[in-house]
Amino acid sequence: MIKIAPSILAADFANLARDIQKIETADYVHVDVMDGLFVPNISIGVPVVKSIRPTTTLPLDVHLMIERPVRYIDAFCDAGADIVTCHVESDTEENIHAALQKIHARGRRAGIVLKPKTPAEAALPFIHEVDMVLIMTVEPGFGGQRFMADMMPKVEAVRAMIERENPACELEVDGGVDRNTAPLCIAAGANVLVAGSAVYKSADIPACIRELRG
Ligand code: DX5
Numbered sequence: 001m002i003k004i005a006p007s008i009l010a011a012d013f014a015n016l017a018r019d020i021q022k023i024e025t026a027d028y029v030h031v032d033v034m035d036g037l038f039v040p041n042i043s044i045g046v047p048v049v050k051s052i053r054p055t056t057t058l059p060l061d062v063h064l065m066i067e068r069p070v071r072y073i074d075a076f077c078d079a080g081a082d083i084v085t086c087h088v089e090s091d092t093e094e095n096i097h098a099a100l101q102k103i104h105a106r107g108r109r110a111g112i113v114l115k116p117k118t119p120a121e122a123a124l125p126f127i128h129e130v131d132m133v134l135i136m137t138v139e140p141g142f143g144g145q146r147f148m149a150d151m152m153p154k155v156e157a158v159r160a161m162i163e164r165e166n167p168a169c170e171l172e173v174d175g176g177v178d179r180n181t182a183p184l185c186i187a188a189g190a191n192v193l194v195a196g197s198a199v200y201k202s203a204d205i206p207a208c209i210r211e212l213r214g
């Protein structure tokens with residue numbers, strides 16, 4: 001079963017509660033956290049995650065695009081994150097392990113994220129301890145970018161790694177996912193699709209979510 005995680009980066013930030021209600025047929029609420037250092041943009045932080053937590057029963061899938069995420073794990077867990085994913089490029093291997101351990105110590109699901117230029121093998125040191133691997137299909141930082149179809153071999157490679165090493169792990173893709181590109185992601189082995197623009201620009205959001213599931 002394919003899961004859909006709409007990104008609220010494409011929602012109206014003045015009406016977040018309303019826009020989260022609109023995606024209640026989805027599986028996760030994808031929350032893009034950017035610090036202006038790891039990526040050249042600043043978006044949502046801890047207080048916003050805390051504010052949206054009571055507005056939905058869906059799990060909050062918090063994608064940290066920040067330097068040294070280990071510093072903020074407790075804060076995002078306190079704010080109500082259910083899944084926390086950290087970029088492997090955002091700190092040393094040792095500190096990423098520490099961040100993942102911290103997330104698990106708080107009873108939440110932990111994941112790693114790979115930027116487009118980061119090879120599938122970068123997931124190997126973490127594959128036994130993660131609940132999710134997120135493969136970026138755009139350069140992180142902005143919504144509404146063009147889907148990178150050349151990431152599909154990497155999705156296939158990580159799917160094979162997951163089947164071999166940790167079959168319960170979820171495989172998520174993020175960036176430029178729409179009705180045309182979702183089938184490519186599913187064929188390559190992704191089981192969670194993030195979609196921002198495609199969902200929030202749609203006139204019929206429940207129908208869009210249904211269509212993306214394939
Ligand atoms: C990009 C973010 C994505 C983005 C997806 O840095 O991680 O979650 O919001 O937006 P679309 O679906 O518009 O590419």
Ligand code: ZN
Nearest residue numbers: 032063174194
């Ligand atoms: Zn994201």
